[in-house]
Amino acid sequence: MLSIEKNILKKSFEQIDKVPFKVDLMGKDSFIIGDGSPQFTVHINKDINKADLLKSTSLALGEAYMEKAIEIEGDLYTALDCVMSRFDKFKVDHKAMSKLIHTSTSASNQKKEVTSHYDIGNDFYKLWLDETLSYSCAYFEKDEDTLYQAQVNKVDYTLKKLNLKEGMSLLDIGCGWGFLLIEAAKKYNIHGLGITLSTEQAAEFKKRIKEEGLEDYLDVKIMDYRDLKKSDLTFDRVVSVGMLEHVGRSNYELFMDCASKVLKPEGLFLLHYISGKKENAGDPWIKKYIFPGGTIPSLREIISISFDHDFYTIGAESLRRHYVKTLLHWYNNFEANLDTIKTRFDEKFIRMWELYLCSCAASFNNGMIDLHQILFSKGVNNSLPLTRDYLYQH
Structure with a gap:
């Protein structure tokens, strides 16, 4: 992962500071968000496509978790409670997601x-x-x-x-x-x-x-x-x-x-x-x-x-x-x-x-x-x- 990607990622995570946690980047680098002892660790095992994140942050991160590109060490609810506290920052490209979001009501x-x-x-x-x-x-x-x-x-x-x-x-x-x-x-x-x-x-x-x-x-x-x-x-x-x-x-x-x-x-x-x-x-x-x-x-x-x-x-x-x-x-x-x-x-x-x-x-x-x-x-x-x-x- 390039240093610029790490900086972008770190900046994004810094918005999620409800409790302190650690971010592990493919076992090669890590950083801590917030003050105090980390309550959980986010392991990023693979790169997440930036275009996918811009289309839908929740879909990209959700699929990454399902595929184990992201893993949580610690209590899953505690980690997601932090993430959801900043859900208003998530991106959704409504045009790109139109077929998924707007299905038939027949x-x-x-x-x-x-x-x-x-x-x-x-x-x-x-x-x-x-x-x-x-x-x-x-x-x-x-x-x-x-x-x-x-x-x-x-x-x-x-x-x-x-x-x-x-x-x-x-x-x-x-x-x-x-x-x-x-x-x-x-x-x-x-x-x-x-x-x-x-x-x-x-x-x-x-x-x-x-x-x-x-x-x-x-x-x-x-x-x-x-x-x-x-x-x-x-x-x-x-x-x-x-x-x-x-x-x-x-x-x-x-x-x-x-x-x-x-x-x-x-x-x-x-x-x-x-x-x-x-x-x-x-x-x-x-x-x-x-x-x-x-x-x-x-x-x-x-x-x-x-x-x-x-x-x-x-x-x-x-x-x-x-x-x-x-x-x-x-x-x-x-x-x-x-x-x-x-x-x-x-x-x-x-x-x-x-x-x-x-x-x-x-x-x-x-x-x-x-x-x-x-x-x-x-x-x-x-x-x-x-x-x-x-x-x-x-």
């Missing part, structure tokens, strides 16, 4: 994109999620809560916000493996429908419905949210957890319209989704390797859109810090099951998944992204409790 393409992530295999997700198979932000009432308890807390908290009553109907858009609807049926005796594009999730949910003896209360369908608009379905309550991120910015209006069409007057709609500080097209590395087509809505654009679809905003809550803890639990579970994972996936996939879990945790920790739960009513609802005390009663 129903057929989005089904392909969604299933590419969620149909990896239920057995894979069972290795590192908890027993509820909840693949969304948990809710830690106590710092020492286990991941399982925190996911139970999240579902319980979400259902309380919906103010469910016996006999009501509940739609879950993007129902995952169905834990929320199962809990709703068991605790509130509601009738629920879950819709998903994942055949793996639908099969597991159907199995769980039968095991719980809830065939008279719950059903699951492989169904696109767009089909709700032309259905004859109506519900007292609608919930969507971690699905809006797959809709695409051009379809936010359509998504909100579909939810509104099936929700009864004065009904409640709880929307739980990853949000961004500002509207953007999405990160190239995440879009290429983790969530093809994934786009993170901002809080302000969803609130703004809601008014055009007869939604009244009751409240919005950030659960950002809960997602940091959730992701680190997932990462620790993933690492604890590496021996099994290695029998099914290659090293590149494993490094990709480790990078995904830790970089997302770091992104939430730095406030680059957030997690919001917004509670809407269809029109004005004056029958809800005047205070929120009921949310915190056990």
Whole structure:
């Protein structure tokens, strides 16, 4: 590596000074960033193409990590927490990345994109999620809560916000493996429908419905949210957890319209989704390797859109810090099951998944992204409790 390249590299790293760390250049040279004892070491084993860095810093560095051109000695999350603190300095050439960033939002393409992530295999997700198979932000009432308890807390908290009553109907858009609807049926005796594009999730949910003896209360369908608009379905309550991120910015209006069409007057709609500080097209590395087509809505654009679809905003809550803890639990579970994972996936996939879990945790920790739960009513609802005390009663 030429000295001028070292100087450029050192200048770039000096922007990332949250904690002190060491940079090793192919075992031939090294330098320390920050003051104090290094908390981790970045090993640069191969040159990284400058043109690639200018096209997309995250994609170039992400692929370099996957290919072991970059390795981290020490805690991966700590290192990525430093990197993500300066994410605003990363470059993206939107013209060069256009095909990757702006994919089709057609129903057929989005089904392909969604299933590419969620149909990896239920057995894979069972290795590192908890027993509820909840693949969304948990809710830690106590710092020492286990991941399982925190996911139970999240579902319980979400259902309380919906103010469910016996006999009501509940739609879950993007129902995952169905834990929320199962809990709703068991605790509130509601009738629920879950819709998903994942055949793996639908099969597991159907199995769980039968095991719980809830065939008279719950059903699951492989169904696109767009089909709700032309259905004859109506519900007292609608919930969507971690699905809006797959809709695409051009379809936010359509998504909100579909939810509104099936929700009864004065009904409640709880929307739980990853949000961004500002509207953007999405990160190239995440879009290429983790969530093809994934786009993170901002809080302000969803609130703004809601008014055009007869939604009244009751409240919005950030659960950002809960997602940091959730992701680190997932990462620790993933690492604890590496021996099994290695029998099914290659090293590149494993490094990709480790990078995904830790970089997302770091992104939430730095406030680059957030997690919001917004509670809407269809029109004005004056029958809800005047205070929120009921949310915190056990």
